[in-house]
Amino acid sequence: MTRTEAESADTPTRVAVSTVIFGLRHLPGSDATCVVLPLVRRTRDPHEGQWALPGGWLGERENLEVAASRTLAETTALAPSYLEQLYAFGDVDRSPTRVVSIVYWALVREDEMSSSQEGAQENVAWFTATELPELAFDHRLIVDYALWRLRNKVGYSRIAHGLLADEFTLAELREVYEAILGRRLDPANFRRQVENSGTLIPTDRFRTGSHRPARLYRYNQDVELAERGPLEVR
Amino acid sequence: MTRTEAESADTPTRVAVSTVIFGLRHLPGSDATCVVLPLVRRTRDPHEGQWALPGGWLGERENLEVAASRTLAETTALAPSYLEQLYAFGDVDRSPTRVVSIVYWALVREDEMSSSQEGAQENVAWFTATELPELAFDHRLIVDYALWRLRNKVGYSRIAHGLLADEFTLAELREVYEAILGRRLDPANFRRQVENSGTLIPTDRFRTGSHRPARLYRYNQDVELAERGPLEVR
């Protein structure tokens, strides 16, 4: 096929946008925290009844990121604290009819999550990332890849803040890292690493618990180590 | 908008696939090597006459990666030694009519390049990455992002091998790194780093030049540090 022929073979394709939305949940019994994500039960023919990622068709005059935000609002009623494109999936056989899916992944803050989960819509449920049901289409592959990206990115950027409220203790921040990475971190070393990174601003307030109060920190907006895509390239 | 309405709003979109193809070129005069990429002169209305990334419309029954390979073959007549999805660009205003572009980036080997550049097609030319002309659409942003990804990835994966022949000296490999990173590297430290990485297999052959012969190495296929996307996630 020559370039000219390719240029004229202008066949429209159905384009969908889906989003892998990550949040945190404290397990009531133990002191552990785990990564959770919302899934939508399908009410239509391909894979009807199975759980799938929240998503929808790309609007005619809708930017990709806007479509992802819409998805997020429809299932969590929240504004994302972090939103980044994950990958474009377009294999011919990934759906009975050809669909190209632009997939985003997002973080929602823990303090806001509880409110939205109470007023949950029908057919939406939150699952622990390590205990997922069978998913529709290739969505299991997509979630696994998003989890890989989350775990990777937490190591070289500061996205963990996207899962916390404005003010937080170092222990709470460490909890986020431990939940994402799935392993315990040394509190002493964690403190120094994150202090030296210059991304935290200590406040004068303290979280008073059952023991010695812990200083509250805020995220330093000036520092933006996260790389979300070509749009941020200066 | 509810999910149900979104699900029924099934409006097809025009989907294109473009590829940023990177190669290397030795500058005849100096001993420097630089990154080069092929561009195609547009012969059609939007941005006619300007240079643009090689690409075309996604075929109805064509996987995304296959479409990218086709693009690559049409402009270089080569099989890519490395091919990875870069990003999906879909802003409404990036083209007069709405187009979602799935962009890939690729590496072609230096030893194969010369042959294809001689039999170059009309309207295709290779440019030094640091001296690009004005590009059509948002292709300048795309190329800059691909360059950022290339420079980033060379630091934590072994994609530099994708720009060399099967057998190469450490100096040749170092040249690739220096061309991509744009700075000189210490030969001694470079040797140790790459030797300790376990990605190289020494051969018994030597490259005999004007001075002491240098050992030739091969790339260890077993080690695959590169991460090309969700398809490689086990």
Next chain:
DNA sequence: CCAAAAGTGTTTGCGGTACACCCATGA
């Protein structure tokens, strides 16, 4: 023998890990 590139050895400093230790608070 000389120039130049291949290849080796050694020192230094930095960042991460392990772990001992002190501090402040509620009960």
Next chain:
DNA sequence: TCATGGGTGTACCGCAAACACTTTTGG
């Protein structure tokens, strides 16, 4: 006062940078 988590000090290890040095070839 004790238990518990907050917070500090310190020794160690591995890696990478800097750079002096030896080796091997062509001319």
